[in-house]
Amino acid sequence: MTVSVLGGGIGGLSALYYLTLRQNATKIKLFEASSRFGGWIKSSKDDKTNVVFETGPRSLRPTGIPGLATLQLIENLGIEDLVVPVHRSHVAAKNRMVYAKNQLCMMPNSLKGIFTTIPPFTKPLFYAGIKDLFTGKSKVPLEDESIYDFIARRFGEEIAQYAISPVICGICAGDAKEISVKFLFKEIFEKEQKYGGVIKGIFKSRKEKVQDANAVTANTEFTKRAKIEGWSIYRMQDGVEIIPKKIVEHLQNNENVELNLNSTCERITFKNDEVHILINGNTQISKHLISTLPSFTLGNLLEHQHPILAKELKSIxxxxxxxxxxxxxxxxxxxxxxxxxxxxxxxxxxxxxxxxxxxxxxxxxxxxxxxxxxxxxxxxxxxxxxxxxxxxxxxxxxxxxxxxxxxxxxxxxxxxxxxxxxQYIVGHHARIERIRKYIAENKLSLSLGGAASDGVGVNDVILSSKRIAEQLVL
Ligand SMILES: Cc1cc2nc3c(=O)[nH]c(=O)nc-3n(C[C@H](O)[C@H](O)[C@H](O)COP(=O)(O)OP(=O)(O)OC[C@H]3O[C@@H](n4cnc5c(N)ncnc54)[C@H](O)[C@@H]3O)c2cc1C
CATH class of the missing domain: 3.90.660.20 (Protoporphyrinogen oxidase, mitochondrial; domain 2)
Incomplete structure (x- = not known):
């Protein structure tokens, strides 16, 4: 069977990479509209100084299941020596600043800092914890709310305005007043709803079975190093673009893989158990399609046949x-x-x-x-x-x-x-569930990857592609 993948960013490339690791090899085709692979990942070198400029992602986190997946990918590609870790004790890991109230403010990075009044806050952060402990449950159970409202409700307006809002700008360039609390704090929010507080939730759920990241993703010497040495974040020497470049190198040696640049998908039509994909005016027929395209593009491509699905995709x-x-x-x-x-x-x-x-x-x-x-x-x-x-x-x-x-x-x-x-605005998770339900109920041979569904970071996108590739019935 042939599987087609749309989009040659890290989502599409990693989907192909993980598909090639499957035992029962299948023909896989990738279609990328532009003349290069990598999507938003783009690194260049300044001729005079040799300094690397990133115009997209630059910092990756080594933690959690998504973090481990990327580290393993890096190791499997043989580029672990190009990782430049930033240890937790490094000044770049410790000193994070916020510009607020017309001044540059250092965020507290020690226990002492939590008990001292530090601008832009008007009282010690310690009081935010007290507020959480003494604020009860929301009057009605909540399905979702903005991250700003959640933090303001539990820890006070100042924390929402000066600590969380800038962080949301840094992660997704979005407005914390619109972004869903589940974007960053899904588990914390669910526990807060169950136990009536964030701190209470953390303590009362201690005995609940926690899924250990190490248990689901086998650790290697390299991934253990990240933990033992206490990496906060890491970068890639010569830039993050080395990751998609190395994936392409790996894929080019595989006879089951076809990589196509300058190949724009113009329309997608599902026919019985086939997908007809119009690429530069020619129809490609596949058994399954993995899309890592921006959701508005995917919506446009299948609107003629699935207007309800298209509307949901285009509203992101x-x-x-x-x-x-x-x-x-x-x-x-x-x-x-x-x-x-x-x-x-x-x-x-x-x-x-x-x-x-x-x-x-x-x-x-x-x-x-x-x-x-x-x-x-x-x-x-x-x-x-x-x-x-x-x-x-x-x-x-x-x-x-x-x-x-x-x-x-x-x-x-x-x-x-x-x-x-x-932007994962309030209601985003429910929308993605509706989209996946529609795809399942209509038996569409379509998997949804890329940054719009399971997280916006490089790690999230890689993990999402890994899961799609591993779970696909070939
Ligand atoms: C400025 C910026 C900074 C970021 N910083 C970080 C960071 O520090 N850390 C981090 O973890 N993440 C960061 N991210 C997020 C990260 O870059 C993305 O999550 C990731 O690159 C998304 O990859 P993707 O493959 O899903 O999408 P894309 O990279 O968008 O790839 C999609 C591909 O589809 C192609 N395409 C579009 N339409 C068609 C069509 N019709 N037919 C065929 N192909 C098509 C596009 O040309 C593109 O190559 C940042 C993002 C940006 C923009």
């Missing part, structure tokens, strides 16, 4: 993010070292945050920063002028305002990533 919103890579031939520009700074949306600055790349990886005596801009608020700030010049102007104004860096960068590289991150 995506945001635009501008990524501005900056390099200064001067190593001492940052007054405070750390991972970077996230901006509280209430500051209304047009930038989501700044990553201090040169504090995280060797940047050859340069200061290297990445400004993330727009997201949920892209139209508000750039609706009238979304030119690269204007985006760079706003980025540099904010670098000056937030970090007190006033000199001109020696390199300024800007990418505007349109509709790049799906």
């Amino acid at each position: 919103q995506y945001v635009d993010v501008a990524v501005i890579n900056l390099l200064y031939n001067n190593e001492d520009l940052l007054k405070q070292k750390g991972f970077g700074v996230l901006v509280a949306p209430s500051e209304n600055l047009g930038v989501l945050g700044v990553i201090f790349d040169s504090c995280i990886v060797d940047s050859k005596n340069n200061t290297v920063l990445t400004v993330m801009s727009g997201g949920k608020w892209f139209d508000k700030h750039y609706g009238k002028d979304s030119s690269i010049q204007n985006i760079e102007k706003v980025a540099l104004e904010n670098i000056s305002k937030i970090l007190d860096i006033h000199e001109k960068p020696d390199v300024c590289l800007t990418h505007l990533n349109r509709q790049c991150i799906p």
